[in-house]
Amino acid sequence: MFLVGLTGGIASGKSSVIQVFQQLGCAVIDVDIIARHVVQPGYPAHRRIVEAFGTEVLLENGDIDRKVLGDLIFNQPDRRHLLNSITHPEICKEMMKETFKYFLRGYRYVILDIPLLFETKKLLKYMKHTVVVYCDRDTQLTRLMRRNNLSREDAEARIKAQLPLKDKVRMARHVLDNSGEWSVTKRQVVLLHAELEHSLEYLPLRLGVLTGLAGIVSLLYLLLTHYLLPSP
Numbered sequence: 001m002f003l004v005g006l007t008g009g010i011a012s013g014k015s016s017v018i019q020v021f022q023q024l025g026c027a028v029i030d031v032d033i034i035a036r037h038v039v040q041p042g043y044p045a046h047r048r049i050v051e052a053f054g055t056e057v058l059l060e061n062g063d064i065d066r067k068v069l070g071d072l073i074f075n076q077p078d079r080r081h082l083l084n085s086i087t088h089p090e091i092c093k094e095m096m097k098e099t100f101k102y103f104l105r106g107y108r109y110v111i112l113d114i115p116l117l118f119e120t121k122k123l124l125k126y127m128k129h130t131v132v133v134y135c136d137r138d139t140q141l142t143r144l145m146r147r148n149n150l151s152r153e154d155a156e157a158r159i160k161a162q163l164p165l166k167d168k169v170r171m172a173r174h175v176l177d178n179s180g181e182w183s184v185t186k187r188q189v190v191l192l193h194a195e196l197e198h199s200l201e202y203l204p205l206r207l208g209v210l211t212g213l214a215g216i217v218s219l220l221y222l223l224l225t226h227y228l229l230p231s232p
Helices: 013-022 033-035 042-054 067-073 079-106 138-149 153-158 165-171 184-195 201-229
Strands: 002-007 026-031 109-113 129-134 174-177
Touching: 002 013, 013 026, 013 067, 013 109, 013 184, 026 033, 026 079, 033 079, 033 109, 042 067, 042 079, 067 079, 079 109, 129 165, 138 153
Parallel strands: 002 109, 002 129, 026 109, 129 174
Antiparallel strands: none
16 A cells, blocks of 8 residues: 645645545545644643643643644744654654554555645655645635635735645646636546556555565464474
8 A cells, every 4th residue: 555645725625636535435534633633632742742832832621722832833943843843753653553544444545635745744755646736826816715705915825825836736746737627627536546546556565564464474373383282
């Protein structure tokens, strides 16, 4: 099995594309959901965040106040690095657990929905394929203004706060152009799924795991026969 990192930009249509992949039966892991999960009360990352940043980052119910924490690390590289050093290992562990579950169920590939895939680059090394959901700037602006009921100025500010989609396109292996009709975009998703599904890139890992399991079974058999069978 191999991993596919999927990203996009605000109002580019990434969520709609993810829904199509899910309708096609694909395994999808939302890294943002995992990131929120690992900082819940009772988890190691939650305790370490409180130790590092103080109880001021807590809501009354004990959850992390994401806005307060965000304000604390804003324009503070050292604090941002500290937070990342706490959360990223836990995110990776949960991601690997979810991925392994899909591996056991026989999936050939898993899509990881990673909004900041190219910005942080933390997870790029694990991705066999990268996909960006793209749309042109005018389309992105129009969609964002309509969707969020924003002025042109506010919408442009939000877009400028992100890495430009054209830059992500240059770094991605696959590009799904969502600038036009939705039916055209959906067709691109279906074709990409077919390409990934028929890829043989999942075989080396799966064969390696099966070979390893076969070796373990053989070793257990030898140990059992040695200790359980009577000596001649």
